[in-house]
Amino acid sequence: MPAPSVPSATAPTFRIDIPLLPESAAGNALQFIDLLRSANVLASLRAGAASPRFAWRLLDAEGLPITALPGPLAAYSQAAGGAHDAPSGSRAFALFLPSFHAADIPLIRSVVSRHQRLSRLVGLALDQGQKVLTVGNGAWLAASSGRLQDRQASLPWFYMAGFERDFPDIRLIAGQDVTDDGPWLSCALPHGLSDMATALVRHAMGDELAQVCASVFHPDPERARAALQANAQQHIPATRDSTLARAIAYMESHLDEPYSLARLAEAAAVSPRTLLRHFQLELSQSPLDHLHSLRCARAKVLLEVTLESVPSIAVACGYSDPAAFRRIFVRHTGMAPAEYRKRHALRAPRRRWRVDVS
Template sequence: MAAPSVPSVPSATAPTFRIDIPLLPESAAGNALQFIDLLRSANVLASLRAGAASPRFTWRVLDAAGRPLMALPGPLAVYSQADEGTQDAPSGGLAYALFLPSFHAADIPGIRNVASGHQRLSRQVGMALDQGQRVLTVGNGAWLAASSGRLQDRQASLPWFYMAGFERDFPGIHLVTDQDVTDDGPWLSCALPHGLSDMATALVRHAMGDELAQVCASVFRPDPERARAALQAHAQQHIPATRDSTLARAIAFMESHLDQPYSLARLAEAAAVSPRTLLRHFQLELSQSPLDHLHSLRCARAKVLLEVTLESVPSIAVACGYADPAAFRRIFVRYTGMSPAEYRKRHALRAPRRRWRVEVR
């Protein structure tokens, strides 16, 4: 959707709000993953509006005993540790809230068995509430929160099929029948997972203020009227392409002229700014010079050519804008940590040429 962008690195003094997310063996883990995605989106929106000084959410995924779970591998790592671009450790920031997803149980007796089997977690909820934290529940996760004994006279939202059983177990808690999400003091509850975006927006409002909450609400909620207006405005060319920025124009020019000699003046002309302004944009937004970024783009092309072709290193150097193969090798080592030959040896997707020959006997 946009020009290349680099997430702003949060300031060491930027406020952070930690959400603890205990997962039981019975928990609906998808609730937790969806909620973390909403926290990540809130962080992005906060960063877009306030940069490095913006407040942020961090989170810890815990087991039933309150111990942090080990980091998940690969792209799932952000679900068990702090958001990318966040310098704080997963345990960093102000302990702000507990999020209790729903859990799998066949019926009301099954729900009661799960709740009674995790009394330690209910006590943790009570201690968190005593310390001024909030508790967020989805569906039958309300049983674990209510078992803490700290939520008498509060209101909560539950699915209709749980209401009778919950009312018998906790007559002092008032069930709301006309809304899917209830925000009552320290307790935010949603009946079903489709209410998680509204719950996340309410959390943003409490932690970061009304202005950012309004932004989150406009992004998180479907809005057919805005969708139609956006398409209509685009069709009438009232909304310019997001890539039409100084940095985007410069990078687009680089990408289409990788094999040509570098000229700062020519690049600035393509971006429609002065060379000095162009240098400032690259330093401010990418923390590097245009030439450094060009080298990284050229090395990315070189990697592909080394992987999928049998072209010689000097030929690949020319295809990537380097007339001198020795200079290409030096720059490739600087950006990848290995020589072109070593990279090809490790990553080539083509068999060596000698293996193409079939001997006729």
């Protein structure tokens, strides 16, 4: 999917808090975040920078934010201004509880008893009008809050007898992958996460976007066949050219050249004033700001996979002044180039590449 527009400061934001316990099936949470990210992309494609969006926070077992995950998981926890950033003004909308690893019912009960603080957090969220989303045996943590009596839920068949003994006042729906009952959305198994995400979109952003998400999140053999046939008969044209697409394509192929608004506008076949308006309307930033982000993306790759000096990388990214490059890189990434390389380099120092032992 293409990247979403940079959200406007006034765009409504719905925050999802996601506690991760030592026992949690973290893959549930990461898959759900990917679905939220896709929903943000679809919303921005339809409404631009003014579209509503989801944000999310990973929490530990005490309910405190997890600020950084290692390596490729960093994008799921670091607030770097993207779709996953949870701004201070975002509305706490839901709490997502993934399933957790437990071999049997007694072990499930043991996990719940060890995490009573999280059960209380669930109760507080429900008291504040938030929704609670559960996957599989995560339903035990939600139900132990004591706030979901007389509600309905979906569970895998192998948990039903034990759950019913522990919570006889909660009705289990047999044979239903996802149940949406007021403040509680539950899915029996991880394959129901796309349905749960669609239901959450419906609650937060309305039926129209939920229908769009449903059509994207689910396999549709009939549509796939129709698309292939239409493409083969050339009924589907190539993606239409646009001012923004022409400008960004020019930027990407001239990253190491000095910035010129006039030259960029000429490449996009519009006036400089029109080009500025398009960037502000669609991306909520200037062409120069977008160019800086593209250059910093290249710089990160070069810092990760090469041993070139920072001044050399600055030149490769269009900055003749290494000091200016460092300032801009810090602004976009939150750290200096040398620090970024220290944390993310994929190559060892030169001495590790020596063949001799002297």
